Amino acid sequence: MSNKIPVAVLAATGSVGQRFVQLLDNHPWFEVVALTGSDRSIGKPYGEVCHWLLPGEMPAWAREMIVRPSTPEAVQAPLALSGLPADLARDIEPAFATAGTVICSNASAYRRAADVPILLPEINAPHVHLIEAQRRLRGWSGAITTNPNCTSTGMSIALKPLQDAFGLKRVFAVSLQALSGAGYPGIASMDIIDNVIPNIGGEEDKVEWEPRKMLGTLSGDSIEMASFGISAHTNRVAVTDGHVVTLSIELGTRAKPAEVVEVLRAYQGPKEARGLPFSPNPVIVVRDEDNRPQPRLDRMTGSGMTTVVGRVRPDSLLDIRMVVLSHNTIRGAAGGSLFNAELIARMGYLGPQYTR
Ligand SMILES: NC(=O)c1ccc[n+]([C@@H]2O[C@H](COP(=O)([O-])OP(=O)(O)OC[C@H]3O[C@@H](n4cnc5c(N)ncnc54)[C@H](OP(=O)(O)O)[C@@H]3O)[C@@H](O)[C@H]2O)c1
DSSP, X not given: OOOSEEEEEETTTSHHHHHHHHHHTTOSSEEEEEEBOOTTTXXXXXXXXXXXXXXXXXXHHHHTOBOBOSSTTTOOOSEEEEOOOHXXXXXXXXHHXXXXXXXXXXXXXXXXXXTSOBOOHHHHXXXXXXXXXXXXXXXXXXXXXXXXXXXXXXXXXXHHHHHHHHOEXXXXXXXXXXGGGGOSSOSOXXXXXXXXXXXXXXXXXXXXXXXXXXTSEXXXXXXXXXXXXEEEEEEEESOSSOEEEEEEEEESSOOOHHHHXXXXXXXXXXXXXXXXXXXXXXXXXXXXXXXXXXXXXXXXXXXXTSEEEEEEEEOSSSSEEEEEEEOTTIIIIIHHHHXXXXXXXXXXXXXXXXXX
């Protein structure tokens, strides 16, 4: 019998769900025991209802699995990785947490809840201990944890070493976001080919808020938000995978580009987040070429888990500017949730039987 940790994937047929299935193939700690979907898919083999969009074959073990409803009764597992749409996550995820399952969610439904962490372990692993407050306050034996919006991901990771070394005052962010971030089928081809769409519903609010929670400090039963300000413009571009964010940054104390590059390259993150199967190694790569990072060339750096920074240079209004690239469905979604799940297992929140 396998001694791996049983895991369910909620909304397994979607963009994020497929990435989960792909990345869980041969995972050293986790074994998929259930895949869920909507009424369209329930009761049918995953191989029949999932329109597989990723390079490489659908794993053979997934093909024959029968898609189940997203209820704790139909899915019994200590851990569930969720690619549910936010409106459904609002009711479904607490039902699992009540039943004793720890959820690692990609949905925005609970990111703003004071007792729910938004985790990027390489910058805020200690926020995982909010699970204790959540269990005490809500009476859950499971928990809900989240990862951020995929645009907040790379920029928050790149900002953390600068916050530690110099402090942050103001950040101006412009995103160039890939199509896969809109799910499948996403945006109609006639709307995006030869085009840029200068609005992504709700995204600017998320990008201006979530990094400040993640870069905040755990204090009692909540997170004290980081005090710097963010102004964000978010745009959809005709790239398949990989979100680019350009940043202009006002630091607490001024620093030269070479000093910024040095702290970015040296950054290692909290010790709890190192050495896990999905830990990015290195956390950040800084490229020296003046035309990098580029999504097509650089998104798979560190198997898609490493944040890639380039064009670190002086800013004519603030202090420093740079370009950040992060793979939106790997580091920004499914890979990020898996990394969170590994941290949770390491910290003992799945119970002693499943502590790694
Ligand atoms: N794509 C990204 O880069 C990204 C990044 C970060 C966060 N997110 C978030 O992740 C979530 C999923 O996004 P996505 O891009 O994967 O969306 P998507 O491609 O549109 O997939 C939606 C999924 O939801 C499933 N679903 C719908 N109703 C359901 C129900 N009642 N029970 C169970 N499953 C149900 C669908 O299943 P059927 O196929 O069976 O209908 C499908 O698998 C969203 O909350 C999104 O905001 C996405």
